[in-house]
Amino acid sequence: MTGIPKTYQRIVLAARPRGPVAPENFRLETLDVPELADGEVLIRNHYLSLDPYMRGRMSSAKSYASSQPLDQTMIGGTAGQVVASRNDYYRVGEFVGGMLGWADMGVSDGVLLRKLDTTRIPLSTYLGVVGMPGMAAWYGFNQILEAGAGDTVVVSAAAGAVGSVVGQLARLRxxxxxxxxxxxxxxxxxxxxxxxxxxxxxxxxxxxxxxxAATPDGVDAIFENVGGACLDASLARTNAFARVALCGLIAGFNGQEMPIKNSRLLLLNRVTLRGFIITEHMEFWQQGLQELAVLVANHQIKYRETVAEGLAAAPQAFMGLLQGHNFGKQLVKLI
Known part of the structure; x- marks a missing residue:
């Protein structure tokens, strides 16, 4: 492990938020780089993904996934490079994606890693348009909305990492x-x-x-990332048999109520509304990621990234994400 730092930094959840996320909810720590056991890989993270779902994990309330433990590395997707390996499948120098969290470095047994090809698309895209956000867009559009030529599709948080991809997939259709x-x-x-x-x-x-005014022929499909007033306004425009893919509820992340005033239209227009969690549909990931990678490489899908520099910038960048300050995918560049 010559040339590898002896220590690394990480950010842990220091306290659960009461209302909006605040800097004191996090703590920056320095730890020793551990020795590798057989089968393990040491990764130097180049990019950290920041995503809205993290806000839900910071709460102790019951949800679709377990809460982020206190005093442990904040959850998060990462893209980085293998710097030491005692795993025959992963070689030093290879780029990999994983869930190593808010940290400069991480150790993995290799089970949840995937090798990343950076010859056609940049490493950072594997955390955005060709990663979890892109897959959420791909799955919601193809498996739930099933919209075709001539259909009107409304996408909330349209400039975000997920919404921007949904809209372009719909346009291509x-x-x-x-x-x-x-x-x-x-x-x-x-x-x-x-x-x-x-x-x-x-x-x-x-x-x-x-x-x-923007939907003179009504709405046939809604990709919802926000909830609240956005969902209500879209429901008001639905045509018969409209479909709703419910991906996120950013409007309620700080505990706000999100009443649906136009709920009667769910019945009157025979609307199908389906919530989904993309990590529960791993059987589609290979197909979806392959299709997205081709579209990005061929410049058929454009993307934009908002990049914060350095691990210490992660909390402020995350708070900005929850307030809608980002364009496209919010990343933290670590190296």
Whole structure:
């Protein structure tokens, strides 16, 4: 292990948030780099993924996954390089993706790692458009919305890591794609760079009227990342037999209530609403990731990244993500 640092840094969950996430919920620690046992791999993380689901894990409330333990490395996807190996499958120098969390380095038994090919697409994309967010978009669109040419699809958080991919997949399928995003800059990006047909700025204060104007033929499919007022406005525009893929509820991450005022339309329009957790559908990952990688390599899907520098910047970047400050995928660059 010559040339490998003797210590590394990590960020742990120091206290559970009461309301909005705050800096004091985290703690930066320095630890010794452990010796490897047979079958283990030491990885130097290059990028750390920050994602909205982490907010739910920080709570002790019952959810679809176990809570993030206190005083342990914060959960998170990583992309990095093998720097030492006692595992025959992984060689020093290879790039790998895993769930090593908010840390400069990590040890893995190799079971949950996957090798990453950086010859056609950048390493960072494996945490975004060709990673978990991209798969959430791919699965929700293809397996739940099943939208085709001529259908109108509404995507909330349209400038985010998931929503931006959903909209482009829908456009490639021949759909009319309408985004919902916060602020004129994001809406301009969604339309001019990503190719959405329209984008509604929910911060402008006219969400329902603006969405109605952007969906003159109603809405056939909704990809929901936000909930609350966004979902209500979209439900108001649904056509008969509309489908809703419920991927996220960012509007309620700090414990806010999210009543659905237009729930009667679920019945009147015979709407199918299905929530999903992408890690429960691993059987689709190989197909989905292969398709996404080809689309990215061929420049058929565009992406944008917001990058914070250094591990210590992760908490502030995460708080910004929850407030919608990011464009596209939020990453932390560690090296």
């Amino acid at each position: 021949g759909c009319r794609v309408v985004g919902i995003a916060g602020g004129p800059e994001k809406c301009e990006y969604v339309v001019k760079q990503l190719g959405f047909h329209a984008c509604v700025d929910y911060k402008a204060g006219n969400l329902e009227a603006d969405l109605a």
